[in-house]
Amino acid sequence: MLKGKKILLGVTGSIAAYKIPFLVRLLVKEGAEVKVILTPAARDFVTPLTLSTLSGQPVFTDFFEKNDGTWHSHVELGNWADVYVIAPVSATTMGKMVNGIADNLLIATYLAAKCSVFFAPAMDLDMFKHPSTSDNIDKLNNFGNIIIEPEEGELASGLYGAGRMQEPEKIIDILIDFFKKKRTLKTNKSS
Numbered sequence: 192m193l194k195g196k197k198i199l200l201g202v203t204g205s206i207a208a209y210k211i212p213f214l215v216r217l218l219v220k221e222g223a224e225v226k227v228i229l230t231p232a233a234r235d236f237v238t239p240l241t242l243s244t245l246s247g248q249p250v251f252t253d254f255f256e257k258n259d260g261t262w263h264s265h266v267e268l269g270n271w272a273d274v275y276v277i278a279p280v281s282a283t284t285m286g287k288m289v290n291g292i293a294d295n296l297l298i299a300t301y302l303a304a305k306c307s308v309f310f311a312p313a314m315d316l317d318m319f320k321h322p323s324t325s326d327n328i329d330k331l332n333n334f335g336n337i338i339i340e341p342e343e344g345e346l347a348s349g350l351y352g353a354g355r356m357q358e359p360e361k362i363i364d365i366l367i368d369f370f371k372k373k374r375t376l377k378t379n380k381s382s
């Protein structure tokens with residue numbers, strides 16, 4: 192269903208990053224090409240080795256390789272993608288996306304991307320309920336990004352409430368639906 196689709200996956204420093212290897216596996220099974228960008232904090236939650244093995248592609252974190260100066264172009268990555276899915280997106284990264292603080296590859300690519308951007312918030316109940324989070328989510332929606340609403344459930348803190356990142360299967364359904372609608376729109380326009 193996602194055959195040939197180029198999915199750029201941005202991962203931030205949230206405990207929900209443990210779900211991302213499953214998401215990559217499912218995307219690849221659906222026929223998608225997947226490239227992953229990790230924030231430096233995300234590397235503490237999920238390893239580049241796991242994600243490069245599952246995606247069959249190198250995983251990016253830094254703007255350039257310190258050993259040989261190879262540059263990872265955020266513009267090229269942004270242009271490559273059919274969609275950019277930032278999942279999980281932390282409170283910190285949402286704040287940076289809203290304010291254009293491009294101090295890592297994930298955010299610089301977000302600012303350069305021409306494709307649709309999905310963002311899947313994941314955080315504890317109280318962080319999620321904070322007015323600063325709601326305000327950032329509203330702004331990101333108003334910029335034209337597409338939220339993948341977190342669900343209610345048991346959180347890593349042991350609390351129960353909203354803030355739990357959607358399950359990989361649900362994210363796949365959302366993406367399939369998105370590309371289906373895009374195709375229908377294209378067909379209707381050309382007929």
Ligand SMILES: Cc1cc2nc3c(=O)[nH]c(=O)nc-3n(C[C@H](O)[C@H](O)[C@H](O)COP(=O)(O)O)c2cc1C
Binds near residue numbers: 315
């Ligand atoms: C165990 C642990 C779990 C965390 N989970 C989350 C989370 O789910 N959501 C969040 O916004 N921040 C979470 N944080 C805090 C972020 O890792 C921290 O704000 C970090 O600076 C995010 O950076 P990034 O957005 O650049 O990846 C967690 C921190 C720790 C130590």
